[in-house]
Amino acid sequence: MAAQHVVGIDVGGQTTKIGVVDARGDVLAQSVIRSDIYGADADAYIAALAVAVKAVIAEAGKEGEIRGIGVGAPNGNYYTGQVAFAPNLAWAADKPVDFAKKLSEAMDGIPVSLTNDANAAAVGEMTYGAARGMKNFIMLTLGTGVGSGIVINGQVVYGHDGFAGELGHTNVVRHNGRTCGCGKQGCLEAYCSAIGVARTAREWLEMSSEPSALRECEKITSKDVYEAAKEGDALALRVFDYTGTLLGRACADFVAFSAPEAIVFFGGLARSKEFLNAPIEKALNENVLPIWRNKVKIVYSQLKESDAAILGASALAWEL
Amino acid sequence: MAAQHVVGIDVGGQTTKIGVVDARGDVLAQSVIRSDIYGADADAYIAALAVAVKAVIAEAGKEGEIRGIGVGAPNGNYYTGQVAFAPNLAWAADKPVDFAKKLSEAMDGIPVSLTNDANAAAVGEMTYGAARGMKNFIMLTLGTGVGSGIVINGQVVYGHDGFAGELGHTNVVRHNGRTCGCGKQGCLEAYCSAIGVARTAREWLEMSSEPSALRECEKITSKDVYEAAKEGDALALRVFDYTGTLLGRACADFVAFSAPEAIVFFGGLARSKEFLNAPIEKALNENVLPIWRNKVKIVYSQLKESDAAILGASALAWEL
Numbered sequence: 022m023a024a025q026h027v028v029g030i031d032v033g034g035q036t037t038k039i040g041v042v043d044a045r046g047d048v049l050a051q052s053v054i055r056s057d058i059y060g061a062d063a064d065a066y067i068a069a070l071a072v073a074v075k076a077v078i079a080e081a082g083k084e085g086e087i088r089g090i091g092v093g094a095p096n097g098n099y100y101t102g103q104v105a106f107a108p109n110l111a112w113a114a115d116k117p118v119d120f121a122k123k124l125s126e127a128m129d130g131i132p133v134s135l136t137n138d139a140n141a142a143a144v145g146e147m148t149y150g151a152a153r154g155m156k157n158f159i160m161l162t163l164g165t166g167v168g169s170g171i172v173i174n175g176q177v178v179y180g181h182d183g184f185a186g187e188l189g190h191t192n193v194v195r196h197n198g199r200t201c202g203c204g205k206q207g208c209l210e211a212y213c214s215a216i217g218v219a220r221t222a223r224e225w226l227e228m229s230s231e232p233s234a235l236r237e238c239e240k241i242t243s244k245d246v247y248e249a250a251k252e253g254d255a256l257a258l259r260v261f262d263y264t265g266t267l268l269g270r271a272c273a274d275f276v277a278f279s280a281p282e283a284i285v286f287f288g289g290l291a292r293s294k295e296f297l298n299a300p301i302e303k304a305l306n307e308n309v310l311p312i313w314r315n316k317v318k319i320v321y322s323q324l325k326e327s328d329a330a331i332l333g334a335s336a337l338a339w340e341l
Numbered sequence: 342m343a344a345q346h347v348v349g350i351d352v353g354g355q356t357t358k359i360g361v362v363d364a365r366g367d368v369l370a371q372s373v374i375r376s377d378i379y380g381a382d383a384d385a386y387i388a389a390l391a392v393a394v395k396a397v398i399a400e401a402g403k404e405g406e407i408r409g410i411g412v413g414a415p416n417g418n419y420y421t422g423q424v425a426f427a428p429n430l431a432w433a434a435d436k437p438v439d440f441a442k443k444l445s446e447a448m449d450g451i452p453v454s455l456t457n458d459a460n461a462a463a464v465g466e467m468t469y470g471a472a473r474g475m476k477n478f479i480m481l482t483l484g485t486g487v488g489s490g491i492v493i494n495g496q497v498v499y500g501h502d503g504f505a506g507e508l509g510h511t512n513v514v515r516h517n518g519r520t521c522g523c524g525k526q527g528c529l530e531a532y533c534s535a536i537g538v539a540r541t542a543r544e545w546l547e548m549s550s551e552p553s554a555l556r557e558c559e560k561i562t563s564k565d566v567y568e569a570a571k572e573g574d575a576l577a578l579r580v581f582d583y584t585g586t587l588l589g590r591a592c593a594d595f596v597a598f599s600a601p602e603a604i605v606f607f608g609g610l611a612r613s614k615e616f617l618n619a620p621i622e623k624a625l626n627e628n629v630l631p632i633w634r635n636k637v638k639i640v641y642s643q644l645k646e647s648d649a650a651i652l653g654a655s656a657l658a659w660e661l
Binding site: 156157171173174176178179180181182183184185186187188190191192194195196203204205270273274275277278279280281282308310311312313316 | 491493511601631633
């Protein structure tokens with residue numbers, strides 16, 4: 022019964038989560054290390070990561086039984102195994118790092134498969150989550166930014182260069198669109214991320230003198246907007262309505278591309294589905310061709326929040 | 342040496358083109374029948390088509406050597422083999438027609454593969470044309486409308502329901518966008534098709550009194566706009582600049598989806614590339630993420646116009 026387990030690693034800007042996962046998707050052991058204390062020294066980070074991974078494998082009692090390691094990381098490239106120019110990772114911010122190769126070497130040759138975090142999440146949904154059994158779906162991760170993982174014919178779309186699925190940087194507002202973190206204007210991410218929601222609230226508060234509980238917040242976050250909406254705050258409710266409408270419009274164009282069975286929402290902001298879902302569905306169905314009207318499912322991630330990222334990355338390792 | 346030939350059929354609103362094609366992509370014999378004289382009687386049309394196909398096979402001297410028949414038709418569905426609710430085909434305008442099954446029966450069991458015309462063109466480009474050797478590209482057919490065929494990992498994207506690749510109906514103008522033939526507003530097709538180009542010219546002529554050779558045309562077509570642009574007509578040149586800019590912006594979002602190696606333009610309007618190419622490339626590169634800037638190829642179909650549609654459809658039959 023050798024090699025019936027995999028390791029999933031989720032590399033985030035602040036922390037890296039590691040888990041040993043069995044074929045049923047149960048996380049047998051897990052741990053967390055910091056990602057942000059190694060400065061620009063990628064080798065030091067990868068060495069520390071290998072030590073932590075070995076410790077988790079030992080904790081699970083699965084030494085010698087690991088089939089592969091799957092990693093989800095910002096700007097991770099499936100083809101090259103590199104993490105390159107990731108603004109939130111100091112050790113990969115200004116250079117490409119041969120992450121998969123180096124980690125595999127540090128792990129005594131266990132094969133490592135790498136992709137970006139949103140693609141990993143899509144694989145996780147397909148293997149363990151809301152998209153189980155689906156061969157065609159689009160996953161949108163609504164977090165600090167907006168990421169995406171696209172599955173067509175049961176396979177993640179990597180494209181010619183490994184960077185496919187950057188739907189957060191498609192355009193939703195052509196005229197005077199907000200400047201996005203990427204430097205372009207009017208991107209989906211500038212409106213429909215956690216940061217975008219807070220930005221919409223701040224802009225609207227400034228543009229009117231409408232009363233709102235949000236005026237009492239020192240620095241408005243998307244969580245504040247959610248809490249205000251729950252209390253019935255009219256401005257906060259309109260912020261979600263606007264955000265959902267832009268999301269639905271964008272999704273309509275994504276549907277025209279790959280005709281998915283479902284669009285799966287994931288990430289912190291997706292937990293506001295009680296306010297987002299109605300405007301998403303309305304705008305989606307108003308903006309698709311009649312053949313797709315009321316036919317594309319809108320679903321929300323069912324993975325346990327704490328395990329989701331690890332499971333997504335681990336699912337990638339089964340393909341090794 | 343049996344079964345080393347295929348038949349390609351291109352179903353258009355007015356005519357249907359038929360050709361016998363060998364493995365090198367040479368058209369050995371071809372003919373044309375009318376598509377528009379059978380009213381709503383799909384069976385009569387398919388019977389006439391089968392007679393014509395048999396005649397072309399006989400003319401090529403390839404009786405008993407046909408491996409399969411590939412068909413490109415408006416609203417053709419690869420999964421179901423149906424042509425359904427195609428507004429330009431009276432015999433399939435208000436109902437689904439089991440085209441592949443019926444034609445195969447009428448052809449004594451020769452297998453028939455069907456897809457929509459734009460997907461067929463994409464397969465043709467991949468097999469015989471500008472996309473030879475490419476595994477990831479997007480084909481845009483700029484004709485009366487705007488069609489698209491998307492290839493990912495060497496496979497045409499059909500999606501969950503067989504209708505993927507309707508990029509002509511993604512949005513390019515959010516506010517006060519033109520009403521498209523599909524009923525939606527601001528679709529790419531409403532601006533960047535032959536009809537869209539003529540419409541832009543007519544709108545702009547009405548909005549100003551700027552002198553233009555186009556004022557002398559009784560009913561402006563995209564060909565008139567092209568001829569005027571060739572003579573240096575300032576308004577006509579701006580129409581192409583605008584059309585190319587909208588195309589380039591739309592393509593930037595398509596690139597974010599599937600990260601293609603190239604975008605391939607096909608169809609009558611694509612012959613205006615001398616005026617369209619510069620604004621397409623400029624807008625594309627201004628609107629993609631830095632990772633794709635100046636990296637995505639813009640290419641134009643190299644297939645002989647007369648054979649392109651037949652070849653595209655025939656290429657589908659090799660997969661049978």
